[in-house]
Amino acid sequence: MLQSFILAVPLFLLLAAGIVMIGGDTSRRIREKLASYPIGLAFLSSLVTLYTVTHEGPIAIRFYDPSSVTSLIIPLGLYVDRLSAVMMTLITAVSMIIYIYSTTYMYQDGHARRYLSLICLTDFVLICMVSSSNLMMLFLFWQLLSYLLYLLAHNHAHVGTLVGAFKTFTILRIADTAFLAGIVLAFQLYGTLEFHELFARAASTPITLSLVPGVDVNGTTVITFLIFIGAMGKSAQFPLHLWLPGSLFAPTPVHALLHAGIINAGGFLINRLAPLFGMSSTTLHIAFVVGTLTAVLGASMMLVQSDIKKTLGFSTIGQMGYMIMECGLGAFSLAVFHLIAHGLFKATVFLYCGNVIHKTRQDPHFPHTDHAVNDEPGFSRLTWSTGFVTTLFIPLLILLGTHGILHIPLLESQGTVIILFFIWITSSQAILTLTRLRAVASWKVSATMLVTLLFIVFNYLFAVESFTAFLYPNPDEVASYFKAAALPDWLFDLLIIGATGLTVLGWCYLYLRAHGQNVWTPSWIEDLRIRLYTVFINRLYADEIYQSIGVTAGHLIHRIDKLERGWSR
């Protein structure tokens, strides 16, 4: 009975795709509406699955014999644990909302049928991917997802879209190839692609590879690094992020799905293979560096974009960087929490962004700017004091309290410091945004700040405590991930102090600007700011570099071709 519910989730989505795809044009509207019911049923089945898996433990349905994986080349089966069930619920929930929205939003679009059926197919592939029972099946659906992304980003007759779609496919295939190399290596070294067996064998038999004479690398490091490149592709990590801005010509609901569901694949993959990643500190550190770089660059590029979709696209890149950074720090459950929150938030924003674009086209005075004239950013002692207290004083108090009074050895646990740091950074960011929006003397604003702080603290505590306990019930496992991801103390302290310093500096700068004072900065910083602005508005010239690489490779290929007096003559 329960297995039927699990199987029903992908099958309902496939049915929905079939309903949209098959049939004449006369019944198209009815079929489009009708298809939303199986999607809704898929969501309900996901909820039942989540409830059951939570109470009864993981469920495995295999259509092959795991002991002879080689006899069936593509071993198909489902393995649903809490992580899978959470992802299934998220995907089906977001898909249901997006689909219902799309049926109205796209009803006049000539390609509506194709897009809607592709959305259902993509959901099906995503569900199969997150519930894969082994690495091979996961890779199979991972690749199908790459192709579906290529198709989703397509508008047949639009040249820019064609270029973007081809770029998307190219970049994702590069990442997929690395992923495949990781899988092959995993099978070569450990003889299995079944998740739990793979983790057990990797833990019990440490293998060292000698790639180049004199350079020995841990087997799990090479495997996880290659698989991480695969995750980088799907989750748009620098420098494989280029496909995401290139695919922005796709319809808005497609974007909602892309940014809320598909892009989370990288985070899911790392979490699915968390025990393997937990065995390689090197890969986790690489993930941390890549994630940090992507978060910084993504956020910087987001700030200077003038197009709403591009702004949101780069915001997603930044958030994905943030998520990968969390994985790199060993906070795997936090990354899942983040991707769920981001998925829901970004889907909402993208669905609304379509309305904004439409409204802008109809109303030349939209967005209205009158509030900017009326509400000049002012200075309120009350607001700024509350901001200061909530973002600097209270966190410091909590830190000293936990360390001094409760005797929790914070400095010995980088994981706890990271969580506290994230709480602080997030609440500061939220309160800063509030201050910038409404820096007026009002108890309401101050109260909102305090509530925001409490809300964020509660959320993080929930994420850290409840969600971590839910996803990873074994506390030792969680501790081992943090331990594996631990950075050298001096580097960790430097990063924390540096980030804190920058944040406080930012606060001071904004405070002074809000106070009506000019902040003196050296001329070279001004120059640098302008240069960086140019670089970021041009998206690091990455598209040009990509194009230049393509042209150079093309020239080289044709030169090699001409060297041989062969068939091309």
Added chain:
Amino acid sequence: MVTMMEFFASSLLTAVPLLGALLSLVFWSDPKRVKTCSIASSILTFALILGMARLLPPPPTGLLSLYLLPLGAMTSVLSHPLHEEHRFSWMVTLVCLGFGIGTLTGPDLSGSFFLMMLLVTIIALLYRHHTALWPMSWWGVGLLIFGLVCLGISMLTVPPLSSIASLMICAVLLPLAPLHGGYLTTVTRLPGNLPSFVVLLLPIVGLHQLSTILSAIPEDVVSVVNVLALVGALYSAVKALAQSRVRLVLGYGCLSFFSIVWWFVTITGATTPRTALLVGAIGLATSGLLIAWQVIRTRYGDDVDPQAISGLAAAMPKYAVVLSLLGLASMGIPPFGVFAGFMGLVLTSPQASVFGLFLVLGAWLAASWYIMQLVQQLLFGASRPDLRYTDLLNPELISLLIVVLVLLALGLVPSTLFSPEQAVQPQTTVFLESLAWRN
């Protein structure tokens, strides 16, 4: 020792298509009946293979190759438009099918005889259809003649000379650089529907030959072949990327994948049902793409530039869907046979070098560019108002759908189904120990 039953089964399977070819001469004046006769003979051959498979000696690479040949012949003929000029190529398809099955099922001497007849037929066809515009086809004909001479040498001499001569024939049939010219000539220069059949037939025959002689090839020669395979995979991928003519793109793409097969064969020292799966799937996928290209040639001319035809996705939706699926299959994307065969080999073969593995993955990756570029050029972009678009006709659609479905089946069905007598690959623990690069 060949039993009477085996001889009977082999002779019957060889005779049916050849008799079909003779029968088509009776209906020569009516192209429709010639085509029907060719299709019926192919279907009958397929049915007989299904029924008599147990009577045949178990081939080392399984029975998949035998099943695929009549299917390939049938789809190739079925997709070809009805015209009196095409009768000859339909009849020759049956002749080649007969010789191919004879080579695969016949005992040593008769197998070699049928292979010789197959090569002679192809050489004669290429000679007959040679044009001064394609001087390179002489080089291809020369290589096929070289293969024929090697066949003679292998029959007349003793090992190791006979083994090396046989290896040369294999390299001509299952193309391996630098002896790939013959294969490219057949793909580009054979008339009518023949390229779409021969692209499948020659590699299957080549693999069969290879499986019989592999154990007798000296180690040093195997090492040379290993290097040639790696270089060939890279070389042909680069060449495929540089081509503008569709048949050359497909020819070089095939060569790249077959080089990968050669590499696996040399590092494992054996051919398995998985090797046959990969070779068959590559051949069939390329055959499907050639049929799809034949559809375009039928409508827009023989040597049409794919860049000049665009926007087929909107104007010819059925064609667009099938071509997309064939493109996916050809570039090794799941769940089609090429992916299954590739994964089957890559997972179950002990890797001699990480460098080799990465080169092979690079060649696999390159297919995403040249095949995708080809598909994108044809399907997407704006439709041209000056062109008349006609979607797939029923015979074309059916033949292409058969190819797609067979490729899908090859990807999803366990490979052991095609070779029930074969033991499953060594268990992972065994070859874990054999990994040379483990510490």
